[in-house]
Amino acid sequence: MTTLTFADTRFRQFLALTKPRVVSLIVFCAVIGMFLAVPGMPPAGVVFFATAGIALVAGAAAAVNCLVEQKIDGLMARTRRRPLPSGELTSLQTIVFAGLIGGLGLFLLYNHVNPLTMWLTLATFVGYAVVYTVLLKPATPQNIVIGGASGAMPPVLGWAAVTGDVPAEALLLFLIIFVWTPPHFWSLALYRAKDYARSGLPMLPLTHGPQYTRLMIVLYTCVLVAVTLLPFAIRMSGVLYLVAALALGGIFLAYAVQLYRNYSDPLARATFKYSIFYLAALFSALLIDHYWR
Secondary structure (H helix, E strand, O other), rough: HHHHHHHHHHHHHHHHHHHHHHHHHHHHHHHHHHOOOOOHHHHHHHHHHHHHHHHHHHHHHHHHHHOOOOHHHHHOOOOOOOOOOOOOHHHHHHHHHHHHHHHHHHHHHHHOOHHHHHHHHHHHHHHHHHHHHHHHOOOOOOOOHHHHHHHHHHHHHHHHHOOOOOOHHHHHHHHHHHHHHHHHHHHHHHHHHHHHHOOOOHHHHHHOOOHHHHHHHHHHHOOOOHHHHHHOOOOOOHHHHHHHHHHHHHHHHHHHHHHOOOHHHHHHHHHHHHHHHHHHHHHHHHHHHHHHO
16 A cells, blocks of 8 residues: 555645646647648557657657756745655756656657657757757746747647648647747736745846736737638638637737736736637637538
8 A cells, every 4th residue: 555655645745846737738739730630530559659659759849848847846835845845856866757758658659659749859959948948948038939839849740740740730739839828927926026026036026017018918819810811811810710800819919908907816827727728729610610501
């Protein structure tokens, strides 16, 4: 019984390294890309191995992020209970774990999907774990804007997994997530500003002030709403998606404007939570429209 309890606890600790909530959204967007890539149903085997491979590499990237930022995580209330700052796991254990699951993920993608998807996934790993985490995040308040490119890759990976190609439609999905990332993340940074101040990271609310950050959220949300209309404009989607995009975008913009005009931490938290729902609902609408038409 003790052994089982220890094994279960250790499993949960390693699972926490992979940031499962973040990875689940990554995988969801990748799977949507797989289904949008073809008029019918994508091959089940490709979907399975691509999903598993992308999830494993994304988990490895999250673990490397936890490794690099363990001291920073220990200073922040939101992250101090993670396995590394709390001392539940060591740096060596994290490196070995990330190497194993990342290597397995790349192996599955190369051997059971296609080399293009493997290389794109590896580039995404480097973009998040090295370029964003090591270089951009501690250096510039635009870290989330530039580094958002790696977070926007999942639908491209999914599309490439099924077709072996990256057409304009896949890049449009990339653009949607790329523009969505700043208002999503800056909403979090606003109500976690004290945490980030302790960490020493140059987040936008600290370097340019909360008022400027709230203005940027409004402007980026306006651009986001415009960008989400492009799938309809290029006939990638139909009226069902258009209605959903306008409704979801209108609510997001209302949150952003209210955040700018009458700020409160609970409102910023609600905006952050809605942004997650927004992306999931928007991509779900794309998928439903794809088969409904």
